[in-house]
Amino acid sequence: xxxxxxxxxxxxxxxxxxxxxxxxxxxxxxxxxxxxxxxxxxxxxxxxxxxxxxxxxxxxxxxxxxxxxxxxxxxxxxxxxxxxxxxxxxxxxxxxxxxxxxxxxxxxxxxxxxxxxxxxxxxxxxxxxxxxxxxxxxxxxxxxxxxxxxxxxxxxxxxxxxxxxxxxxxxxxxxxxxxxxxxxxxxxxxxxxxxxxxxxxxxxxxxxxxxxxxxxxxxxxxxxxxxxxxxxxxxxxxxxxxxxxxxxxxxxxxxxxxxxxxxxxxxxxxxxxxxxxxxxxxxxxxxxxxx
Ligand code: PMM
Numbered sequence: 001x002x003x004x005x006x007x008x009x010x011x012x013x014x015x016x017x018x019x020x021x022x023x024x025x026x027x028x029x030x031x032x033x034x035x036x037x038x039x040x041x042x043x044x045x046x047x048x049x050x051x052x053x054x055x056x057x058x059x060x061x062x063x064x065x066x067x068x069x070x071x072x073x074x075x076x077x078x079x080x081x082x083x084x085x086x087x088x089x090x091x092x093x094x095x096x097x098x099x100x101x102x103x104x105x106x107x108x109x110x111x112x113x114x115x116x117x118x119x120x121x122x123x124x125x126x127x128x129x130x131x132x133x134x135x136x137x138x139x140x141x142x143x144x145x146x147x148x149x150x151x152x153x154x155x156x157x158x159x160x161x162x163x164x165x166x167x168x169x170x171x172x173x174x175x176x177x178x179x180x181x182x183x184x185x186x187x188x189x190x191x192x193x194x195x196x197x198x199x200x201x202x203x204x205x206x207x208x209x210x211x212x213x214x215x216x217x218x219x220x221x222x223x224x225x226x227x228x229x230x231x232x233x234x235x236x237x238x239x240x241x242x243x244x245x246x247x248x249x250x251x252x253x254x255x256x257x258x259x260x261x262x263x264x265x266x267x268x269x270x271x272x273x274x275x276x277x278x279x280x281x282x283x284x285x286x287x288x289x290x291x
Pocket of ligand 1: 256
């Protein structure tokens with residue numbers, strides 16, 4: 001897998017009634033398709049279609065419900081020529097999604113929730129995103145402890161390394177695997193910041209990285225009002241846009257985002273900055289020019 005010139009922007013299409021920031025907005029096929037088209041027009045490189053909310057405390061839909069939510073949206077968006085990713089932990093859903101035209105399987109459990117998903121991906125040529133995960137959303141808060149040496153960074157690197165090993169043992173070419181530190185999944189605010197600022201340790205596993213920071217609660221806490229009330233999800237975008245160029249500088253493969261326009265704008269400014277900085281003569285300051 002060759003790294004893109006700038007991180008790919010993966011626009012989120014949550015076909016769910018209960019996701020934390022956009023739950024219910026695109027819960028039917030028609031509105032999800034319209035949203036996907038909007039995100040493509042805003043410059044999304046990939047559309048990540050999911051039918052199961054993973055917000056803290058969420059309960060799972062049954063398989064048939066998840067299939068009903070995602071399959072028509074995936075086939076509709078794939079028919080438009082979009083690169084579609086399916087956000088699922090279930091082998092059966094991954095198989096149906098690939099059949100419907102998805103090219104990426106984004107498994108937030110990294111194969112832990114339903115190990116058969118690894119065989120499904122192995123039998124395809126899809127890219128596999130393995131995210132760091134410890135438990136389903138109704139219980140994940142109980143698993144947000146990282147007391148070992150090296151704390152959360154070492155634990156995530158070790159546990160993601162195991163998932164990479166499981167994926168390749170199932171027959172998935174390592175070149176097709178992307179890793180994700182799983183911000184917000186069995187992690188408290190300080191864990192997310194620790195991971196974000198030490199991503200090079202995760203990158204040392206030798207695989208490209210996907211990062212999903214968009215609208216997550218650690219940004220809500222960062223931007224909390226004077227009384228400690230977290231900033232609502234829809235008002236966390238500026239903080240996320242400020243992170244995008246930093247993550248781009250680290251060479252991440254992709255950013256999973258709600259507001260595609262905000263992220264592509266931030267990355268356009270980052271790219272222009274880099275283009276104008278290099279190659280070129282040694283920089284001069286305004287003061288020197290006027291001497
Ligand atoms: N976060 C969510 C869902 N899917 N997939 C990956 N690979 N990485 C993430 O960080 C991630 C994900 C939860 O966010 P949402 O409810 O806004 O979709």
